[in-house]
Amino acid sequence: MKHLVIGCLMLGLVAAGCQKAEQQPPSTAAFPPLSSYDEQARALLEQMTLEEKIGQMIQAEQAFLQDPYDIQTYHLGSILSGGNSDPADGNSLEAWTEVYDSLQAIALRTRLGIPLLYGIDAVHGHSNVEGAVVFPHHIGLGATRDPDLVERVYRITAIEMRATGIHWNFAPCIAVARDERWGRTYESFSEDPELVATLGAAAVRGLQNGGLNNPLAVLATAKHFAGDGGTAFGTGGPQGALLDQGDVRLDEATFRRIHVRPYIDAIQAGVGSIMVSYSSWNGVKMTGHKYMLTDVLKGELGFEGIVISDYNAIDQVHPDYKTAIEIAINAGIDMAMVPTRYREFFQLLKELVEEGRVPMERIDDAVLRILRVKFAMGLMDGPEHVFADRSLWAKFGSAEHRAVAREAVRKSLVLLKNENQTLPLAKDLGRIHVAGLHADNLGYQAGGWTIDWQGGSGDITEGTTILEAIRKAVAPGTEVTYSEDGSGAAGADVAIAVIGERPYAEFLGDRSDLSLDPDDVAVVRRLKEAGVPVVVILISGRPMIINDVLEMADAFIAAWLPGSEGDGVADVLFGDYAPTGKLPFSWPRSMDQIPINVGDEDYDPLFPFGYGLTY
Template identity: 50%
Template sequence: MIKKTFLLLLIFLLFVSFIFSSEESIEEKVERLLSQMTLEEKVGQMTQVDSSYLYNPEDVKRYFIGSVLSGGNSGPSNPTPANWVEYVNRFQYYALQTRLRIPILYGIDAVHGNAKVYSAVVFPHNIGLGCTRNEKLVEDCARITAIETSAIGIRWSFAPCVAVVQDVRWGRTYESFSENPDVVALLGSAVVRGFQGGSLSNKDSILACPKHFVGDGGTKFGTSINGLLDQGDTRISEKELRNIHLKPYIFAIKNSAKSIMVSFSSWNGIKMHANKYLLTDVLKKELGFDGFLVSDWKAIEQLPGNYEDQVAMSINAGIDMIMVPDNYVRFINTLISCVQKGRVPISRIDDAVRRILKVKFLLGLFENPYANKDLINKIGSKEHREVARRAVRESVVVLQNKNKILPLSKNLKHICVVGPKANDIGSQCGGWTISWQGQKGNITVGTTILEAIKKSVSNNTKVTFSPYGDNIPKDAEVIVAVVGEKPYAESMGDTFKPEIEYSDHLILQNIFKEKKPIVMILLVGRPVDIENYLSKTFGVICAWLPGTEGEGITDILFGDFNPKGRLSFTWYTVDRNKATFPYGYGLSY
């Protein structure tokens, strides 16, 4: 039995070395493999399925599935690194049982660290990083994300989001670096470089996926199926589209981005998933993008016509891989039928598969398809957390400092901390953390603001915690109130009036009755209405959604670091007629 197993292994290795000789170029390897593929195998490569819908993982083998993803809420029930490795490797195992042994490309939304993994470092969301204007720091954060993602066998992140958001009422505002296309282009490219490293074939590199092409940050209120901003219509001229929204993609392509996700949104009434002019003529031909295009979640089903019409329209427009993500058998059969009927030319299929295979070869997936377990111990390491802490303190923006109350002295006799969010990792991290919408509570490993304050002060300083601000000690010298938005993601965060949670508003009303100086720390995903609070507080610090490293905030609060974060978005009043704080604003000590 041992001899037989050894013989089979030897035959397999000889097969691989023959088919994919190291002397061949990647282009030659792609063409050799493509020439052997059946239509069914080609269509399988163009199919991406969410793991939660693969009830039988053997379907990866049966239908030659080319890509699997873990969407917002899919993955192991206990999301430890070890469980993630086992979860991802299982799908890869079945891919390697196919006739041509083409590995799957596994994708995940590692948008601020590999935050679906328990104990991974969670970085500030992009809106905070945008306030740093520090491309080297952003690249370092992305490099760490790549290490902590590849460690569990996932080599593709659906990031960076390079939306140039023009209306902060959009629930994805915090995924954007700035309202300024230059800042988005600069920092988006830094993420691409950090993810992909010196070479995509490095075991700790992952494939970047700038999103959502193009104009998702410019949608207008009332133009989408839910009446708000998510998945709406961008109604601007082509000149504006190019000057504002296309620029980050030009930079990303120059930095060797090899995958791009297409937007749910429309441009002047035409759904992006059907816009052949922008996807093929502009992106692939004019800009020379030689990677592959992936659709967004079930997005082709928003196109006009029946399902066959939608499949044919999206593929012919230039999309190479469809995030189905559920009924993959229907998609595969429909696309095969479209080819057989002549609705989709085989040349379009070959072009799509050629692009996908090229990226798989560039990633070295054929040689190293499984998780890089050597990197597991680096997940959540002290070194990684220190970089995240630096990202937090550089992203914090000091908005108000009356009577120079900031920085607080570490030798105050008594500090009272107020607000449940002060001791809540989930609120610090926001959406896209462990689950799609994120959630309140200590959902992963990290340091809360309350814990960080206790670590920072002298041994003689008393720190008390009054969650609801209804029992402030009389001898407290200062109140630190931590308030903000609840966790949310995508359209769940669309709102007509960005403001802090009502429960936090009530907490502030409680402490405003106290005749004590107040420092307000904001945990928000965008500028929110704080006009009525400014006259009643001495210090205001916007920490955005900083992630797991709360000590980055206390580095600013107690003056260990001179704040240099500058607003990457204009902080408008609720009626948007004037700015509470202008773009680029931020105080230093």
């Protein structure tokens, strides 16, 4: 997309760098309701043709734009970058910023000059971009039980997003995961809806940072409305998943108590957009569920922002695409995430309006909601409020931001076992032997949604592995040795095994068996046979079946998916921070117990919800 790089000054516009966002403190005023922008939004709406209105309802994928100037031809209201949608010129901070500014420049040259909303999944930091700070995934943040920390994590995420110009985050996920076999469990703060509600609202506050018009704020998205964490095993979607995109089979009272509950707090926190789940409720796809989207979400709960569909989700509503669009838009979808079929969607929705199958009132309501948000964000206040503020590049991936991520890591660790006061370790031991594939692999440590959708292996971005952190933490005279397979531990003062899951995201992350990899068990066994104390650190996106390894371990830490700052793990290992993490999920004894959740009849987990030792 190099040919699209159009400097702001070339267009006679105010350069992005002229707006010194970091010098403007966040507002302490309460969020004005989005409907307070209706006068301005309606005035613009009255000037729009049907084609311009439909275009505002479309979100296309930047990597799949058939022509960048389709933004003008189809009056597109939004662009997204999906999990694998990097700029053609590379995955750098500069490349992302240039793509954003270039596409906005095209949008501003349309008849009405309405800027784009640009969205991305920055679910644990701005983690699609190399060099961004990568925070622990939600399951780790859930273990902290610290809403102030979660708010700070998401405030930093917003700043790093704004450094690239991107201002719409498809986060926080406020799913209440009720079955650990689901591949998105790590995107959930907890099995407990109250904890999810508390931390989800904190995330919204962090992203929207006192008000959407704050140049350091981004638009938050509570997702996925509703029930994505409660699908029945074996009902998964078209990719053959076991739980993902499946069917939630609950009565309405239970469905509301568990899965709708967190949205109440998110709306009260002022969330500006809500993404609808792929999943169904008692056989009806949420993307086409008018009762839930219009009657409950917009009516009963009073949500005034944008209701957006998930990636290609409209395709699943009905086999006939035109009928699927009709059902979804009439159900209450305001913006359609149609990554590749945006031209077809444009034509078919126009036909549906002209045929009277989608009322003009529904179109106007959808566009009004989109324009409300654009006015609330200050995007309509002039080009200087649209383009990236490149002065924020200095903050991107900064030591200051990494310090908060390190704090989040150490507060997220849950100590499950500590016999004979094995932990904390002295920093001046003679030799520490570290083992396991996960000890020196930043990609494994960060998990899915890191640089690529499904994550990756090795030095995929900037950060500190757990092995590197241990070597930094020990005294100068302490030797730290390492083997992947656990060999070479004999004679060491202590051995540390870092084991766990390989990275994954939705679809590919669904599993019917959560047993540890046999190679990981073998690593711990070799360490145990060496006759030294053994500390096990588990890197995982969910509780696993750990009985054999737990028995061999003298100390055991659930570290979840800590992200880029392995120093936070070393802080706990060596006693610079006494562990405070508490289990956000019940820990099963065996697969026979799954799903297991606090409050179940005959509740007898290996470790109960809220468990966690300290020194």
